[in-house]
Amino acid sequence: MTKIFVDGRPFDVPENQSMLQACLTLGFDLPYFCWHPALGSVGACRQCAVKQYRDEKDSRGRIVMSCMTPVAEGVRISIRDAESVSFRAAVIEGLMQSHPHDCPVCDEGGECHLQDMTVMTGHAYRRYRFSKRTFRNQNLGPLVNHEMNRCIQCYRCVRYYREYAGGHDLKEFVLRNLVYFGRQNDGVLENEFAGNLVEICPTGVFTDKTLKQHYTRKWDLQLAPSVCVHCGIGCNTSPGERYGTLRRIVNRYNGEVNGYFLCDRGRFGYEFVNSPERLRQPRLQKGGQGETADGPVALVHARKLLDGGKVIGIGSPRASLEANFALRTLVGQERFFAGVEDEEHRLTARMLEILRSGLARSPSLGEIEKADAVLVLGEDVTQTAPRMALSLRQSVRQQPFELVDKLQIPRWLDHAAREAVQDAKGPFFVAAPHPTKLDDVAAATYRASPDDLARLGFAVAHAIDSSAPDVPQLTDGVRALAGRIAEALKNAKRPLVVSGPSLKCEALIQAAANVAWALCRAGKPAALSFTAPECNTLGLGLMAARPLGEAQQALKSGEADTIVILENDLYRRAPREQVDALLASARHLIVLDYLETSTTHKAEVVFPSAPFAECEGTFISNEGRAQRAFQVYVPEGGIRAAWQWLRDLLIASGANGAAAWQGVDDVLKTLAGSLPAFSAVPQAAPSAAFRMAGEKVAREPHRYSGRTAMHANINVSEPKPPDDPESPLSFSMEGVSEQPPPALIPFFWSPGWNSIQSVNKFQQEIAGPLRGGDPGVRVIEPAKPTEPDGPAGPDGNARADFLGAPPAVFEPQPDRVLLVPIYHVFGSDETSQRAPAIRELTPKPYVALDSEAARRFGLNDGDLAEVAVNGAVERLPVKVRDGMAAGVAGLPVGLPGIENCRLPAWARITRP
């Protein structure tokens, strides 16, 4: 800690930060634009000017930029000094010169950092009387809107987009007061994290185009703390609702998980909640005709089906813990099946076992960012766990930072730090069957079939620890690469191995674990991160369900005749004929879901369940972090949380214990009591009984308008806001005036700080943890961890055995290709692909061949090819994608129009 003086008052603050950061942490209102806690200082806007004094005798001082001034012992500054106050107002006046002053029609209005800072500096009256500069706007695609006239040239957009997110197609053009931030031509922003521009931009240049379709001011939204459901990372979000539809999602800061940023799938995928394909009333299938029914009627009907039947339940990795556990309770532990492909089920179990029994810890995204040597083994992270890719991109800065430190350049002095290291990057290796978006920061890439990728992993582990299994028949090139990777990981302080189940290859997962464990055994605190395909893959995995394949057996053998399916479209999980056969052999089929799917079409009873924004639920992320998503609003129609339907079925079936399940807390309590793996889960968020000064936390900002009028066209008497006995939040603007605990923050707002930048006021220190700690509770820890900075080397007991054995060398076939799954951030996820904006960016089905294979099969880019795989034949256009591993072709999975065909598999590709 260091002592600084602000306006004569002494404060103890941590070193290694700028005065601006220190002042904001101390709670001072100091305006800024070009600075951003995730981007550091560049000194462009000059808005954070303060007076600095040499010593206590100096009364004149000089103006300095607080963002460029390091904290140091005895530094004295004044924020209130008249000259710096007037300078800051003058800077705003300059920035506002050509600003269109169109706040009333600007989407940013009411949550605009420029508005906040303008008010904060006191600049009010306009003196500029000459013509303003104007720009032409660009169409940047369906996600981000562009309105350049509002620009104040703070450069945050291009710094974020290019330097932080690795994008190439957004740049500053021209000079002086005419700097234009845009693309060379109109077109969709290419980067998967472009949506963060909406929050990075301090004003209304970049705004949320999906919000524009159903615009609502921030203060008129009802919001709740939530968790993204579109992949396994578990980013924290703040969805906002008005008039019964979800309007948008913004980032909810969690220092350990998503920090300041989301991926575009997570930000813009929410619109599936508003889909016309939503199920809103229970439906009974009678004589091939579906007809809606009231909840009680549907429950009675369903109970009849359950009463006589031998029931099995199929859970879901996209359903909450509560819902899965309620189903498991309804059907019994032995009759609860995992609703995922069997191979995925097996791999999830294997990953969990590795993470829970091994040496290496699964890192948070915050820890991934700080890894200083990384091996990505068999994952296209940008497509399968997008937000993690953004963190990995930052990790390559860690080793070069050592040079920055040596030159005594503060790391936060962003451009100086970047200029000092130029293009130098820390060791980062990507091994995948095809090019990935992270290749541009990789020291080396390796393209091979899944088995050969695993062989590389085994070879790396062996090179680190010779007691790990050796790899026979390794080429010199691969052995050398393995040696290079091993060396880099061994020499790192915080090495990281990333893998996952995407290629459905167990050897890859074992190899990744072996590498991490070999490092741990050598005393390195290696981290091991597995991606998880869906938002509750690990939660479902921890429930020890039976594999889906056995459900068919159970039906065939007469063990079961009735199926209850929870929030799951089985047609995405297994080939069509198999699912058809499974469903056909069931006498009765009950499905709970929120969207119409091929599976709901077949159900005898459909219960409309609530998606993330319409109910409360807990999810376990790939890190092993249990996080609570709260209900944002009460949906219209017969929609209820899946666990509530299931509870009522339990009660109807005479399971009286279930009557005690009044809220999520009660379900979680039972869950925690019956399955030890979940014992910590109830701590993920305060219980429904939580109150501050006797009050709940309001979901609506205190400026929420129109409550008395919004339904006046229906009924002039103001309806009572819905009760929420299940959570500590209220559907109201009345509530605690203080900051709620971090897991309960529905939105960030602080007096004078209406924009997302108000998160400053909720953090223990700027860019650090939220006050009270970042939300979520880790439920997966290694049995024998190697602690970071702990004593070197594990003790004798902590010798985890290495796993598996390297697979045989992959042999490419002249007449066939190994078809591997290819994932798409836009399209491969089941729910977000139902959002119109995401749908627009989803690729059409295709088969990916490299040019050599295309030539061999006599196909050109765009030609229709016949792909025969696992007995099915599909006709797909060819996409020539160079850099694919030899003998390997790719098929995008999960896209609309692509059937499940159990990849990887050998395929014949021919000209039809």
Place this chain on the structure above:
Amino acid sequence: MEKVLTKNVRPDLSYVDLKAYEASGGYQGLRKALTMAPAEIIDEVKKSNLRGRGGGGFPTGVKWSLVPMGGDALQPKYLAANADEMEPGTFKDRLLMEGDPHQLVEGMAVAAYAIEASVAYVFLRGEYQLSEERLRRAIAEAYEQHYLGKNVLGSNFSVEMFVHMSGGRYMCGEETGLLNALEGKRANPRTKPPYPAVSGLFGKPTIVQNVETLCNVPYIVTNGADWFRSLSLTQDGGTKIYGASGKVKRPGLWELPMGTTIREILEEHAGGMRDGVKFRGLLPGGASTDFLVEEHLDVKMDFTEVQKVGSRLGTGTMIVLDDQTCPVGMVLNLEHFFAQESCGWCTPCWSGLSWAEKALDAIENGQGQSADLDHLSFICKICAPGNTFCALAPGAVEPLQSALKYFRDDFDRHIGEKRCPWKA
């Protein structure tokens, strides 16, 4: 007086080749330098009181001593000659490069040796095509005679030299904007500290030095610091190439002892004002310096003395304003240039200068309001040194703030008469 830098420059400005340069003692400085330790050279340059001739006036030896030396230093280190002479009214480096290019090559070789740089660039103004041609020729000749390249003159010292033509922005002449431009990036200035001496071109230790400054270096090595200081009339060492433009009888450049008075330069060397026009003021060192007027004519033109009267020596090449020229029009012309050349990075510069230009344009064209003058003064205050990211805006407002001080009546007349009194 003794001419040093311009002694080889021919009246017809024809090319001075290697032989001619050697005949006048050329490359003796480099030969001697190679017998000295780099630290000795830096020490000598420090003692000589050589100060940067690009306008900043920073002591050259001190700058060099900031470069990390020895085995631990990041490699390669770079030297860049700032030959992007884009300051309006300034053309002294052009004379040196066209008139005696080997002198710069030798100066750079010695400077590179002193800081142990192995790569040297001449960052040359895009329009200086004759300079380019002659420098390339001189560099080729120097390579042939092993004054450049591997093992210079058989020593352990190696240096490669390149000419880089600027894309043509004023900001390219700013020390760190130049580095960005050399790297192929926007010529925006960089954060300082770290100074280029520590983290410069491609992140490596780099010295950026004006052409005239570098040209002095071989002579300091050959003749010593005492000799160099003795050339000057003041504390700052050496000679200075002064210049004058505007309606003087003989516009041009003259190498004179550092500290020659303005009056001597103006009256003796430039021949005084043209017949029929009267002196009103001058910008002593290029467009980005404050006006001086009649009362300042006896000021000695060096870094210290000019600063005492509220201006800067700058490049030492003065622009003279006469009574037949509208001072508002002149300042408008300058502010148009500066506003246009602002890189757009920091707010006071990009917003302040464009506002200033528009206000001046309004005044010059009869649309001015008296509040405009207050606002112009306000912009000058906002763009003061320290308030902006680099020196462009503080320099840009120097002629403006001093014009408002010395020619206030002319501004008022424009506003009062709603026209430019100099226009028919």
